[in-house]
Amino acid sequence: MTQTQGKPPLEPINVALFVGLPLITLIAVPAWGFAVGYASWQWLLAVLFLYLNGLSITAGYHRLWAHRAYRAHPGLKLFFALWGAGALQNSTLVWVSDHRRHHRHVDDADLDPYAASRGLWFSHMGWMLRRYKSNEEDFSNAGDLQQDPIVVWQHRHYVLLTTGMNAGLPLAIGWWAGDIIGSLLLIGLLRLVVNHHVTFFINSLAHYWGSQPYSDENSSRDNHLLAFLTYGEGYHNFHHIFQSDYRNGVRWYQWDPSKWLIGACRWLGLAHDLKRIPGFKIQRALLGMQFKQAQMKLDNTAAAEPLRTSLEHELQLFAESVGRWKSLQAERYERTVGELEGALEERKRLLREKWQQAAIRTHLKELEYSLRMQRKRVQLLMLQMQAVQM
């Protein structure tokens, strides 16, 4: 048995898949390209399949099954199960149980299966190449998926499905079009290897490179370039704090084809119950981080008494807004319960309840807006601190 000092034994199938296949790709794809060449339809199909695989992992495995950020029609689930198997990243059940452990124990070297704290290489693909204890199969956190017939079916027939999607399909296309080797190399191999590494970036680079606008409690980062490469999963700092939101790129302009796909599926009636984190909570996280940074800046600023007073005042306003928001939420919940219990009472009372609910919603929106404005003021304060420092 191959065993490096102190390291667990190698996982031979994974070494063949994640080291052997990229090596063959690196040599064979350009060699065939120079010797014979590829047709444009082969490139187009390779890119199309790349997106179908990638989006099935991000919108399917990740947001639907791992985080239950929305509910999907069985037809859509079947689509994700097939194209997700084609991504060759294990069955949904295995993938989801690993990923839920990653969120629960993020950065913990013993419990997070791809802990970024163990290094860039480990979190990218090293974690799959050896039999690490942190990566032992354990479905105790995925009981819900063991009740999902499509997930169970995919898990049972995973080897057949992934072989069919990765080798069978390109082979059939190549046979039909008269270029089996070219199709296997481009639509089969190159597409697979590229998709592997861009998806692995989410566990590696998205925990190293980028900004932390929402939280610095863990290593996750937001990064526009990674979002572009990873079908929208590069807003990973947002995702780690608000994992149940069906979006990772929460702003309308942030590149997140997975959220657009889920939105389009809702429009087609294939997805429903899309979860969104309330805007206030998002603003609260952003402002919380800003206060942290402002406090650090202030500590390094000499003779800044007026700035300190202003910051303390802003912090007090922030605490008041958060308190007010919490009590409004509680009031809203009580009213909803009251409304249900009194469903048989007169119509007039229900209308009044509805009006009061709308008033609470308006107050909540106003509070969200006040935090947005406060962020601008704190930004200005930080600029002033910078000016004092210089």
Ligand SMILES: [Zn+2]
């Ligand atoms: Zn992560």
Ligand SMILES: [Zn+2]
């Ligand atoms: Zn996640």
